Amino acid sequence: MSVRTLIVDDSPVMRAVLSMMLSRDSEIEVVGTADGPETARAMIKQLNPDVLTLDIEMPGMDGLDFLQKIMRLRPMPVVMVSSLTERGSEASIRALEIGAFDAHPKPLFREARDDGGVLARIVKAAARSRARRLEPAHRAPENYRPKADSLIAIGASTGGVEALLNLFQTFPEQCPPTLVVQHMPAAFTRSFAARLDRFCPPRIVLAEEGMPLVPGQIAIAPGGDTHLILGPGRQRRCRLIEGALESGHRPSVDILLASVARADLAVAAGAILTGMGADGAQGLKAMREAGARTFGQDESSSVVYGMPAAAYRAGAVETQLPLGRIAGALLGACAA
Numbered sequence: 001m002s003v004r005t006l007i008v009d010d011s012p013v014m015r016a017v018l019s020m021m022l023s024r025d026s027e028i029e030v031v032g033t034a035d036g037p038e039t040a041r042a043m044i045k046q047l048n049p050d051v052l053t054l055d056i057e058m059p060g061m062d063g064l065d066f067l068q069k070i071m072r073l074r075p076m077p078v079v080m081v082s083s084l085t086e087r088g089s090e091a092s093i094r095a096l097e098i099g100a101f102d103a104h105p106k107p108l109f110r111e112a113r114d115d116g117g118v119l120a121r122i123v124k125a126a127a128r129s130r131a132r133r134l135e136p137a138h139r140a141p142e143n144y145r146p147k148a149d150s151l152i153a154i155g156a157s158t159g160g161v162e163a164l165l166n167l168f169q170t171f172p173e174q175c176p177p178t179l180v181v182q183h184m185p186a187a188f189t190r191s192f193a194a195r196l197d198r199f200c201p202p203r204i205v206l207a208e209e210g211m212p213l214v215p216g217q218i219a220i221a222p223g224g225d226t227h228l229i230l231g232p233g234r235q236r237r238c239r240l241i242e243g244a245l246e247s248g249h250r251p252s253v254d255i256l257l258a259s260v261a262r263a264d265l266a267v268a269a270g271a272i273l274t275g276m277g278a279d280g281a282q283g284l285k286a287m288r289e290a291g292a293r294t295f296g297q298d299e300s301s302s303v304v305y306g307m308p309a310a311a312y313r314a315g316a317v318e319t320q321l322p323l324g325r326i327a328g329a330l331l332g333a334c335a336a
Contacts, residue, residue, distance in 0.1 A: 002029040003127040006049040008040045009033070009081065010058040018053060018081065018119070025120035026277060037066040044074065050127045052078045053119075054100075058093045064091055064098065071099045077126035079119075083107050089191040096161035097195075101126040101303065105185050125158065125276055127182070129303050139170045139201075140331050146176035146215050149266035150334035151230070153287070155253025157183040159277025159303025161192065163323055164273070166216060166301075168200040170327040175202045176269075176334040177236065178226060179221070181253045183275065186223030193220040211238040221251040229259035229296035236263075247279035253307070257283025261290040268292035269333040271326055272317070274302035278310035285316035293333035294318045295326055 005028055007018045015033040022028045031047045034040035036058050044052070052070070054309060056063040067078060080103040082092040087327070092103035102122050152175070156163055160182045171178075184192065190206050196218070197204040205211075207219035207228050213236040221228035228251050231239040239259075246252035253272070260268055270287045272280045274297055288294040296308040298315035301324070311317050321329055 002027055003124055004029050004031045004047065004050045005053065005123055006031055006040065006043055006051075007033040007053045008036070009053075009055040009285075010035050010334060011055075014055070014106065015083075021107070021119050022053075022123060025117060025124070028120055028123060028214065037061040040066070040266060044076075050077070051101075051123050052076060053081050053123070054078050055106075056080060056082045056095065064095060067098050067100060068178065075099070077101045077129055079104060079122055079126055089188045090195065092188055093161060093192050093195050098167055101129055101160070102158055103185070103188065105187065122254040125304060129158075136329070140172040140175075140327070142172065144172040144331065144332045145174060145336045146331075147267050147336045149236075150176045150235070151213065151260065151263075151265055151268050152176050152330050153260045153268070154178065154180045154256055154273065154330075155182075155269045155271075155275075155280035155307065156180070156240055156273035156285070157277065157279065157304070157307055159178060159274035162303075163297070165196060165199065165325050166323055167273075168196055168202065168204065169258075170220070171189075171200060171202050173201040174216045175218070175331065177215060178202070178218040179207070179213070179230065179238070179256060180218060181221045181228060181251045181256050183249055183279070184223055196220070207238045207240065209238065209240045213237060221256065222280070222303040223251070226251065227251045227255040229256060230263050232263070247282075248277060249279050253280030254283035258286050261286035265292075267334050269295070269330045271295040271297070271330060272308050272311040273297045273323070273326070274304055275307035276304050277306050280307055281310040281314040283317055284311050285314050288316055288318060293327050293329075296320045297326060299320050
């Protein structure tokens, strides 16, 4: 069966471009296009689409307000299509927190002809995604202290924005040094780190070349042209290295976790969270074989049980847990 998709965008040109991009895939049927939330509301009732693509900046009710209403009244998979402005990036991150499946940069016409089917793959994955119920997580005790020379490394993809916010809101201010690869467009990563920093107790920053790793700080890999690794040597630092795509991604979870596996750390803990594909499975396996504690998000709490499933099948996961219990497991592994 084809994935019935409704496109919502106030620009006639963009509606045509997105229709062209999606209609190239024989497994997707564009059942309609709407110029705004009012039209879309009626078309959702009439057409019962499987997936909605939604613009963020529209006259009248904007995309975020409409998304909140959808998630409250008729939850369904929604893919945000956002302009690569600072406001568009911040709004995309907010949309992912509300419950959007993914966010995709708004294409220029020349990009639409050479998209490689990325948007179509996201829409098809959205149609296969599952509703999930996150159990409440408990904050770490205020007197928590990490063991000296301990480190946490985490990889996530689709659904990871919501998952990482849930995870890090329970981390203590003095958490172990933590490195994160979250698959997302390069233009979104700075806004993502800044938003996490506003709502979570630890300091959360975008990783920089040579940045020291210190307790109480979480470093998010910047999107784009480099991989994030744990640098060699006793003085723990972030390194941003050039390299080809690994496991289909740059930055790659596999590259990060493999670098942690090579380090002579007192304690290391790793986790693979929700996401499409298999990135991170081999890196987490290397960590486990090096003596690290390793965890995977379970199927019931994952938006997409792809990356955690691949890691579990590879024997990389020591313990599989619902998202609400992963923070406690990671912190417990690194506690002094």
